[in-house]
Amino acid sequence: MVAIPVVALVYGSFRTSAPGLPGEWTLQNYAGLASSGVLSSMTTTLIIGLFTSVISIVVGTTIALIVHRTDFRYGNIVVALIGLSFYFPSFILAMAWIIVGAPGGIYNTIIDDVLGMSWLRADIYTSAGIVFVMSLHQVPFVYLTMRGPISGMDPIYEEAANTAGAKPHQVLLRVTLPLLGYSLISSFILTFVMTIEQFAIPALLGIPGQVTMLATQLYLLVRFTPTDYGLAAAIGVALSLITGAAIWAQRRITTAGRLTTVTGKAGRLKLIPLGRWRWAANLLCFGFIFLGLVMPMVILIYTSLLKWFTVNPLEGMYTLRNYIFIWESASTVRSFTNTLIVSGVGAAVGVTLGLLCCYFTLRLQPRGYRALDFVVSLPFGVPGVVLGLGLLWAYAYLPLPLYGTLTLMIIAFVTRFLPYATETIGGQMVQIDKSLEEAAWVNGATRAQGIWRILLPLVTPSVQGAYFLLFMAFFREISSAILIYSVHTAVISISIWSFFEQANWGLASALAVVATLIIFIAMALIMRLVPTARRG
Structure with a gap:
């Protein structure tokens, strides 16, 4: 499942034709990587990735x-709201900021018509706009990855520095941050990978402003004439090599850089008084929450209730027709149904496969198990839109009637997010001593009974957590679906994308509001029912 799209993508990069059509072998696609257009896109991708990662970190x-x-x-309020912003879909965030920051959007209209200060105009369709919105999207991820190392670090080191007479800012710069160095580097690399493989934000903001990143260029080469599937495949391979190399570096840093920051000697955490800087802390935390969650939701709700878009809410003609259309539209209802099927069934398939892979690589460990572990982790380094193109190539040749079905959509989502399941389940399985199963075997239990009665109950919390992660990831996924969906297999994210492409801001906003509310409600229910999700 994982290897097929990767192999098919490499195959397609050496062909002159589109998937499923006769063609010839060629190296011209890789020669095309040296063209000015591709090199410019690669440079733009790396620059935006670096700036976004630095700001987010x-x-x-x-x-x-x-x-x-x-x-x-x-703290509790900020933690809860940042958790919500983490699950706020990237393409919906980009839509909201387009409504605000486009040349004819809310901000520029107020600046021009109300304040008469045209020199303060801004354009979201620029590289700076992409960096800004992607930073809003990535900051919650950085916070969640750094929260554990920061809260789990033994304060004994900082106490020693305080005892030696160091001031708070000196403790921060000379003790705290150096101890967090490996975590910071690891989080930076992961943020960089997630940024350069991002599709929705660069596409929505970059295409109108002619700011092209590699993922966007791949999409344009496949979806619009003149198409060039071979060059798109070569770009996909190049992008995968970049992200794969970054993931490899992150893994090396994680395994090699081990500083002991949690000791057996408990220290009492002494909170640093904010003092006169309390206003700055409040401004940063609540300012981010306002820009990354509250304002986008308010803008989308406002837009969804308008008959025709207007900046002045006092001049607006308000209506519920957009929500009525969603309820009455067969295609929209079908996209909701498809999303629930893909998310529910796909998450179950992904968790099952992840559990089997973990048992195979961590418990049985037959000859060649490391190869399986490597293959399963491959999607970490393959961007979603690249994976979608690989599936497009693969199932155009395989004698399986999968194209245009929900089965292919499930395969795409499971393949992309399978490492989520293996990392979550494997992280707990390695902590369970094999002697527990062996004791059951000694007492007459079969291997299957040992797994069912001993191992599964012990890993159930991580299995529940993995299902939670996969369900939420599937529900908001767009990048791996954008190249393989059909009219009958469109999911909610695709329907929102289509409405927005048609400049129907009202319908797109209404559907985005409904989808976001479903995500938030599902997250609240799962966190209440699943202990693992609540702890994470």
């Missing part, structure tokens, strides 16, 4: 330090 780590290492008063 600084803001996300700072928020984590404020919430978990200072006497910040609103």
